[in-house]
Amino acid sequence: MCGIAGVIHKNGPSDVGLEVTKMLQSMKHRGPDSTGFALYGEPSEHVVMRIKLADPRGAGSIDWSERIERHKMELEARLGKVGATIDRLEGITEYAARVTIDYEGDLKSLVDYVEDIPGCEVLSLGHSLEIVKDLGDAETVSAQYGLTSFRGTHGIGHVRMATESDVDIAGAHPYWAYPFGDVAVVHNGQLTNYHQWRRRLERLGHRFQSECDSEIIAVYLAEKLHNGVPLETAIKDSLTDFDGVFTYVVVTEDSLGMAKDVMAAKPLVLFESDDLVALASEEVAIRALIDHEIDTHDPYEGEVLVWNR
Amino acid sequence: MESVAVGERGITYDARGLVEPNAEPPRTSEITGDKAVFDAADCTTRTINLEIRWLLTDKGVKDVTVRNPGAKHSIGVAILERCRIRFEGSLGYFGVALIDGPEIEITGRVGWSVAENMMSGTIVIEKNAGSLAGAAIRGGDLVVKGDVGARTGIDQKGGTIIVGGNAGLLTGFMMQRGRQIICGNVGNGLGDSMYDGAIFVGGKVASLGVDCEEAEVTTDDQEMLDHKLGYYGVEHPDVFRKFVCAKKLWNYDSLEPNERKLVL
Numbered sequence: 001m002c003g004i005a006g007v008i009h010k011n012g013p014s015d016v017g018l019e020v021t022k023m024l025q026s027m028k029h030r031g032p033d034s035t036g037f038a039l040y041g042e043p044s045e046h047v048v049m050r051i052k053l054a055d056p057r058g059a060g061s062i063d064w065s066e067r068i069e070r071h072k073m074e075l076e077a078r079l080g081k082v083g084a085t086i087d088r089l090e091g092i093t094e095y096a097a098r099v100t101i102d103y104e105g106d107l108k109s110l111v112d113y114v115e116d117i118p119g120c121e122v123l124s125l126g127h128s129l130e131i132v133k134d135l136g137d138a139e140t141v142s143a144q145y146g147l148t149s150f151r152g153t154h155g156i157g158h159v160r161m162a163t164e165s166d167v168d169i170a171g172a173h174p175y176w177a178y179p180f181g182d183v184a185v186v187h188n189g190q191l192t193n194y195h196q197w198r199r200r201l202e203r204l205g206h207r208f209q210s211e212c213d214s215e216i217i218a219v220y221l222a223e224k225l226h227n228g229v230p231l232e233t234a235i236k237d238s239l240t241d242f243d244g245v246f247t248y249v250v251v252t253e254d255s256l257g258m259a260k261d262v263m264a265a266k267p268l269v270l271f272e273s274d275d276l277v278a279l280a281s282e283e284v285a286i287r288a289l290i291d292h293e294i295d296t297h298d299p300y301e302g303e304v305l306v307w308n309r
Numbered sequence: 310m311e312s313v314a315v316g317e318r319g320i321t322y323d324a325r326g327l328v329e330p331n332a333e334p335p336r337t338s339e340i341t342g343d344k345a346v347f348d349a350a351d352c353t354t355r356t357i358n359l360e361i362r363w364l365l366t367d368k369g370v371k372d373v374t375v376r377n378p379g380a381k382h383s384i385g386v387a388i389l390e391r392c393r394i395r396f397e398g399s400l401g402y403f404g405v406a407l408i409d410g411p412e413i414e415i416t417g418r419v420g421w422s423v424a425e426n427m428m429s430g431t432i433v434i435e436k437n438a439g440s441l442a443g444a445a446i447r448g449g450d451l452v453v454k455g456d457v458g459a460r461t462g463i464d465q466k467g468g469t470i471i472v473g474g475n476a477g478l479l480t481g482f483m484m485q486r487g488r489q490i491i492c493g494n495v496g497n498g499l500g501d502s503m504y505d506g507a508i509f510v511g512g513k514v515a516s517l518g519v520d521c522e523e524a525e526v527t528t529d530d531q532e533m534l535d536h537k538l539g540y541y542g543v544e545h546p547d548v549f550r551k552f553v554c555a556k557k558l559w560n561y562d563s564l565e566p567n568e569r570k571l572v573l
Contacts, residue, residue: 264458264478265459267421267439283418284381293416296437297437298439298440298456298458300458300477300478301477
């Protein structure tokens, strides 16, 4: 059992970091292992990279501090070598950093080169997407990364109860759709043809950071978007291509979409008004945002919906 | 029972993992005669349920209004006496499940598994309900004036489920007895693997499930439909179609176990 949530404002930015934090904290009981956010700020002229510099499970080892410092220097050097100009490099936590760069080249080459640093993982890349994920509940992760002051138009989040893979950051959602910028996914359920799709996408040159089935959805959708398929069509295609029981939410630079599989075995509750769409595994998460009486409903089996900011 | 404080909010757990084993009813209701009004805004599921129980058993209240239930899960469960309870707002999962006798009104929506295992009583929900509405009910009336999700009345063993709007996939899945009245459309697999009972549909049927077939609507059926919908103020569609178990897959008699013993 995991919990997913999403919110999109149709008429301009809001405190989307705080909003997603509230939604996820109210669903802590659905997954205490890790919490993740994919938030969309105002589009930047720079490329924004969120990166994990080392596996936090190594904290406390003899060379931990030196390793982090070494990886940071290596990151700067490698970004320079591929032609990226660093605008700003912020250490957000001991092992996580946010880098803004000027870069016009191939994103895949950039990410592959950076991730060749042992233990480093690019969590997100794009002009407005920022993914933050770590172990602990929503309030803990949000405070750790300063997300309550994050302003933006839309975002999604996930609380995870690990069932198919380890309790670590690599297994935490949301998943960025490497190597395509500004696409992320959160998912509740299981894909039973995971290995088939992983092999298919690997043959197309994609790499996967985790053993988690949810990562397939992000890369599958981004591959379609990259080939010019509209988001809504790509999501509808996924209902045929993926086996299993699942509900997922996908976000791009401008849109938020959802899909519910044809067996409707995983929950999702939806609220829509003129200026806001909020959806979550449980209504209690939507109530964390809206304190007055509202009408909500469950999307039906096989339903696909997309909203734009 | 020994408990250990966990976390900054001091929620306690006992060895069986039960939340707040030592919780007490807040006793904050305004009581007037046999009526009470309770604001649940700042309460946990357990303290809300304890307050309702305290009102009904210790204070002799027969009519409870619960304000701001906040879509919390498992509210109003296991009420086993005749009384009236009105929830002003929405409930989460397993709302008013395991009840036997009360008349319940909910002004908002209820999440998955509303009324699960209800034995008797009435539940009227003014808005929508999630999937598994009326799962395994044995008696009573469950009325949802809006839409419901998938698998409505799964394993239903009696009682009546009335839906004013649409119902999703596998409505009446493995239904064993009782009635469903769906005024709107239903999704794929209607009545899949049902054993007995009847499902009345006023709108379109996406597809029938395994071993489900259409039957004739009798005058008794029509009288029942008119009565039930009129009583609960649900709009009556022009025409209803009736669906029952075809009994082609599984052949069995309709005797109760003690009747079967006599025959044998």
